[in-house]
Amino acid sequence: xxxxxxxxxxxxxxxxxxxxxxxxxxxxxxxxxxxxxxxxxxxxxxxxxxxxxxxxxxxxxxxxxxxxxxxxxxxxxxxxxxxxxxxxxxxxxxxxxxxxxxxxxxxxxxxxxxxxxxxxxxxxxxxxxxxxxxxxxxxxxxxxxxxxxxxxxxxxxxxxxxxxxxxxxxxxxxxxxxxxxxxxxxxxxxxxxxxxxxxxxx
Amino acid sequence: xxxxxxxxxxxxxxxxxxxxxxxxxxxxxxxxxxxxxxxxxxxxxxxxxxxxxxxxxxxxxxxxxxxxxxxxxxxxxxxxxxxxxxxxxxxxxxxxxxxxxxxxxxxxxxxxxxxxxxxxxxxxxxxxxxxxxxxxxxxxxxxxxxxxxxxxxxxxxxxxxxxxxxxxxxxxxxxxxxxxxxxxxxxxxxxxxxxxxxxxxxxxxxxxxxxxxxxxxxxxxxxxxxxxxxxxxxxxxxxxxxxxxxxxxxxxxxxxxxxxxxxxxxxxxxxxxxxxxxxxxxxxxxxxxxxxxxxxxxxxxxxxxxxxxxxxxxxxxxxxxxxxxxxxxxxxxxxxxxxxxxxxxxxxxxxxxxxxxxxxxxxxxxxxxxxxxxxxxxxxxxxxxxxxxxxxxxxxxxxxxxxxxxxxxxxxxxxxxxxxxxxxxxxxxxxxxxxxxxxxxxxxxxxxxxxxxxxxxxxxxxxxxxxxxxxxxxxxxxxxxxxxxxxxxx
Numbered sequence: 001x002x003x004x005x006x007x008x009x010x011x012x013x014x015x016x017x018x019x020x021x022x023x024x025x026x027x028x029x030x031x032x033x034x035x036x037x038x039x040x041x042x043x044x045x046x047x048x049x050x051x052x053x054x055x056x057x058x059x060x061x062x063x064x065x066x067x068x069x070x071x072x073x074x075x076x077x078x079x080x081x082x083x084x085x086x087x088x089x090x091x092x093x094x095x096x097x098x099x100x101x102x103x104x105x106x107x108x109x110x111x112x113x114x115x116x117x118x119x120x121x122x123x124x125x126x127x128x129x130x131x132x133x134x135x136x137x138x139x140x141x142x143x144x145x146x147x148x149x150x151x152x153x154x155x156x157x158x159x160x161x162x163x164x165x166x167x168x169x170x171x172x173x174x175x176x177x178x179x180x181x182x183x184x185x186x187x188x189x190x191x192x193x194x195x196x197x198x199x200x201x202x
Numbered sequence: 203x204x205x206x207x208x209x210x211x212x213x214x215x216x217x218x219x220x221x222x223x224x225x226x227x228x229x230x231x232x233x234x235x236x237x238x239x240x241x242x243x244x245x246x247x248x249x250x251x252x253x254x255x256x257x258x259x260x261x262x263x264x265x266x267x268x269x270x271x272x273x274x275x276x277x278x279x280x281x282x283x284x285x286x287x288x289x290x291x292x293x294x295x296x297x298x299x300x301x302x303x304x305x306x307x308x309x310x311x312x313x314x315x316x317x318x319x320x321x322x323x324x325x326x327x328x329x330x331x332x333x334x335x336x337x338x339x340x341x342x343x344x345x346x347x348x349x350x351x352x353x354x355x356x357x358x359x360x361x362x363x364x365x366x367x368x369x370x371x372x373x374x375x376x377x378x379x380x381x382x383x384x385x386x387x388x389x390x391x392x393x394x395x396x397x398x399x400x401x402x403x404x405x406x407x408x409x410x411x412x413x414x415x416x417x418x419x420x421x422x423x424x425x426x427x428x429x430x431x432x433x434x435x436x437x438x439x440x441x442x443x444x445x446x447x448x449x450x451x452x453x454x455x456x457x458x459x460x461x462x463x464x465x466x467x468x469x470x471x472x473x474x475x476x477x478x479x480x481x482x483x484x485x486x487x488x489x490x491x492x493x494x495x496x497x498x499x500x501x502x503x504x505x506x507x508x509x510x511x512x513x514x515x516x517x518x519x520x521x522x523x524x525x526x527x528x529x530x531x532x533x534x535x536x537x538x539x540x541x542x543x544x545x546x547x548x549x550x551x552x553x554x555x556x557x558x559x560x561x562x563x564x565x566x567x568x569x570x571x572x573x574x575x576x577x578x579x580x581x582x583x584x585x586x587x588x589x590x591x592x593x594x595x596x597x598x599x600x601x602x603x604x605x606x607x608x609x610x611x612x613x614x615x616x617x618x619x620x621x622x623x624x625x626x627x628x629x630x631x632x633x634x635x636x637x638x639x640x641x642x643x644x645x646x647x648x649x650x651x652x653x654x655x656x657x658x659x660x661x662x663x664x665x666x667x668x669x670x671x672x673x674x675x676x677x678x679x680x681x682x683x684x685x686x687x688x689x690x691x692x
Contacts (some may be wrong), residue, residue, distance in 0.1 A: 030366075030629030038628045040367060049376055054389060059386045063653035069646045070376070077371055077372040089499035116422035121620065124414070128616050131599065132609045156596040163592040167421055174459055181595050185304060190600055194251025199603045199612060 032088040033096030039085035043078055050074035119166065127159040135200040148191060151200040156183045206552065209557040216259050217567075220560065223263020223534045224567045225575065231271020233590060234577040237284050238268040238468070239412040242530035244594065246405050246537070247601030257562050259555075265527050266318060266564040269468055269507055270572055273310040273499075274579045276304055286509075289476035289502035296494035304436045304576075311449065311572045312438035313503035318565040320454025320504065321461065321511025326460075326558055336544035338669055342652035346673035348645035351464035352638045353677060357684045358463060358470055359631035364684030371634035377402055378642020385650060389518045398612045399691035405533045405638040406602040407613035411487050412526060414619025420628060421591040436576050438569075446500045449479050457505035458517040461512020464637055467525035468506035475505030501669060512559065518542050518554060518685070522641060526633050529640060537605065598617040598629040610625055 030038075053067035053074060062068065085093075137150040160179035163173055190196045210216065230241045241264050272284030277294030281346050290310060297306040317553040321625065352375065356367025380391045381401025443450060453475040460471035477500030480491050491498050513524025514531070521543035523529035535542055537557035540550055547554060602615035656664055667669050 002460065011601075011607075034628050038630075042373075045373075045376075056390060057388055059388065061654075061657070063657055064385055064650045066386055066388040068653075069649055070379045070390060073372055073375045073379070075367065077376075080365055080372065081368050084369065088367070113422045117418060117623075120418060120421060121623075124619075126617065127595070128599065128612055134614070150601075152596075160592055163595065164589065167588040168586065169573065169588070178589070178593075178615075183596060186596055190248070190604065195269060195537070196247060196251045196600075196604045197245070197607055199599060199609055 007173050009184060031096055032091040032093035034096050035088035035091075036093035039081045043081035043085070046078035046081055047072045050078070065088055079083060116167070120163065123163055123166075127155060131199050137200070145192070148186075148187075150182075151197060152198045153183050153187050155200075156187075206556075208559055210255060211259065211556060211563055216256070216263045217563065219256055219259050219375075220263040220563050221567050221571070224267035224564055224571050227264035227267020227574050228271040228274075228568070228571055228577060229267075229582060231268035231284050232274040232440075232575075233271075233587075234580060236287075236590070236594075237412070237416065238272075239530070240416055241268050241524040242527040243405075243408040243412050243542040244531075244601050246408070246530055246533050247597075249534045250537050250604045253533075254270050254540065255556055257534050257538065257666070258557065259563075262557070262560045263564045265510055265531070265569065266507075266561065266568045267571065267590070268504070269510060270311065270568055272506075272577075273314070273503060275306065275583060277306045277310065278580060279583055284468070286472040286506040287504075288469070289472050290499055291497050292492060293498040293502070293636070297496075298309075299431040301495065302494070305439065306494075306496070306499060307574075307576055308436045308438040309442070310497050310503045310572060311436070311569060312440055312443050313500045313506040314572070315438070315565060315569045316443065317457060317504035318400070318453055318510060318561070321458050321508035322447045322558065322561050323509035323511075324455075324458040324508070325515055325561070328515055329519060329554060332515060333544060333547055335375040335669075336519050339544060340670075341648040341655065341665070342667065342670045343673060345645050345652055346670060346677060347520065347522065349389065350640055350673060351516075351575075352645075352681060353680045353684075354636060355464050355634040355637045356631070357680055359467075359633045360629075363629075366630045367634050367680075368627070370630045370632065371638040373625075374635035374638025375642045377407065377648065379634075384643065384647050401643075402614055402639070403606060403611060404529070404636065405537075405605045406611040407639050408526070408529060408533065408636055409598050409601050410615040410618025410620075411622040411636060413594060413601070415622035415626060415632065416614065417598075418596055418619065418623045420587060423587075431681070432524030438574055441498065442496065442515055443646040444495050448499050448502045449482070449497055451502035452482070452629050453479065453501045454508040457508030458512035458515075459523045460505070461509035464516060464522050464524060467469045467527075467633065468487050468509040471508040471509040471512075472502040473530035475501045503627065503638070507533040514557065514561075518546055518557070519544065521644070523637065526636060529636055532640065533605075540568070615691070 053071035056067035056070075058065040058067065087098075090140070131152060133155065134151045134155065137148055140147040145194055155178070157179045160183060161172065161176045163180060164170070164175035168175060187198055191198060211220075213595060227238075228243060230236050231238060234478070244260060245261055245264060245667055249261060252260065268284065269286065270289030273290045273294065274290035275297050276287035280291055280295040293669060294306040294310065297303060330682070354370040356369075356371045358367070359366040360367030360370075376391075378401075380398055382388070382392075383390055383400050418555075456475045456478060457468075457471040461468070476498060477580065479498060480488060483491065483495075483497060486496050509525070513528040516522045516524050517528040517532055521541075523532050523543070532542065540553065598619075599612055599616060602611045603609060605611060622635075627634060
């Protein structure tokens with residue numbers, strides 16, 4: 001741990017106030033149990049990658065083999081995962097994983113914040129999938145340009161209204177109006193301002 | 203050539219673009235939870251529709267503005283707008299509570315202005331030196347440099363456990379290997395999908411990791427905050443800055459140096475500078491740290507702004523982004539078919555001069571706009587995150603789609619966002635992953651070329667290359683430092 005890390009104020013106070021810590025997060029939220037679970041998944045992934053690298057065809061010598069660096073990377077990732085696993089076992093990871101972690105997982109799912117996160121993930125996945133499936137582009141000619149209204153705008157307005165209603169908590173009408181204004185402004189900047197096509201047929 | 207670039211960057215249109223970028227950046231940075239990186243990556247899609255210099259001017263404006271913007275909410279509402287503003291929050295908010303918020307923000311503005319200057323001057327001074335050195339690099343050295351970039355990024359971003367940063371970087375390398383191999387055209391990890399044969403673009407990954415992941419993390423939280431009513435007069439106190447000039451210069455050097463280290467962002471710079479500043483402060487000044495010290499604000503703000511110039515240095519000279527916002531600038535340049543790296547001065551000599559002047563102009567505009575925008579920013583704080591964050595979701599979708607006009611990239615963005623969220627919850631930093639996706643192809647191709655050159659040669663032949671050997675030692679030291687030194691100090 002470097003000196004500046006030592007001074008980094010990862011206190012309960014900044015954990016709450018300083019959520020923007022973001023980009024280069026520390027590992028203060030991990031537990032030995034979590035680390036052990038992560039190391040097992042990463043080790044499995046590394047093995048999978050190594051097997052696939054070995055099965056890649058190699059037209060030239062071993063030095064130019066397409067699977068060379070992937071294999072070496074997989075091998076070193078496996079070593080790192082084992083290292084993380086050993087460290088977490090030494091810190092009570094097994095006990096943590098099968099007792100506290102189990103309770104924590106159940107508690108996590110029961111927490112409102114986690115339920116809200118799952119709900120948000122579900123809506124975003126649905127939004128993306130449906131945006132790729134439905135494609136239309138309506139054009140309304142005006143005096144000097146053709147106003148477009150595509151599936152992207154429609155689906156964005158619906159999804160945004162739903163998300164705003166859940167997380168912002170204002171009336172449906174207010175959420176809908178914000179969604180319409182924002183989506184149309186955004187689409188206009190990209191479509192008319194920078195001539196960039198939008199997803200769907202937009 | 204230089205005058206052409208001065209005139210180009212001083213045209214009214216360019217000034218307007220820069221002003222827009224700086225204004226957006228300050229307002230964005232001031233909003234709690236909206237980071238500089240998020241602003242930059244979301245703008246990549248928009249920059250696809252702009253001309254090269256216009257896009258660059260806009261993005262550099264946003265970069266300069268948003269790094270300062272974080273200080274506004276840090277001082278006034280005790281929530282850092284950007285991660286690097288945490289030290290400013292610790293020192294600035296107690297001052298604001300004593301009714302000195304305006305002076306604290308004025309100090310932050312002046313320090314940011316000074317920090318940008320240090321970064322720009324050092325960028326201009328060191329580009330020729332680094333370029334001269336970079337031209338000596340062959341395949342072996344480029345491979346080692348790429349691997350060192352990923353390793354040091356892992357070390358710098360993962361707090362007390364560098365192993366997690368390295369794992370994150372190595373996962374990024376795996377993502378970079380997907381697609382047709384550049385030497386033989388053999389498909390790797392494509393599972394028969396034609397869409398994967400072109401490889402995975404790092405732009406949607408950037409948007410997913412720094413846009414969608416942030417939304418998933420911040421939006422479900424309930425964290426109301428008090429909105430300040432009084433700010434006071436915002437006066438940048440240049441006179442008192444003279445008092446802290448030594449601290450400012452030292453912080454500028456720290457910020458620029460940290461910026462030049464791949465993956466180490468402005469928050470590392472501001473924390474390190476804050477820590478060093480505290481150790482070097484006079485006893486009577488040190489007693490004020492943590493309770494509202496102007497010198498501490500100077501240390502933090504000079505460092506995080508000097509970081510901008512520092513991060514541009516390896517991006518332009520080596521093609522290795524100094525941090526995540528610099529990776530967004532790299533993406534913006536790649537969209538314009540500009541290949542950065544050791545040959546940039548030969549292939550795009552005008553570009554470097556343009557970037558110098560764009561940064562200088564952005565700095566002047568940041569200074570003016572920062573003073574003008576402090577009070578309007580306070581009104582922005584009344585907008586809840588639960589309103590602002592959802593609005594970014596459609597922007598993430600357009601941003602990912604606009605780069606290649608391919609919906610597959612939107613799925614990549616979605617996948618990256620979800621994986622980023624899981625990695626974040628398990629304490630893995632995200633910056634090394636992005637850096638590895640960018641540097642993976644460079645490392646792969648150069649290693650294999652180097653191995654062909656080394657085929658049949660002895661180990662002494664490999665070690666006879668001084669730069670390569672020095673880089674091997676640096677890479678080994680990075681791992682040693684991460685494993686042993688941190689373990690002993692933990």
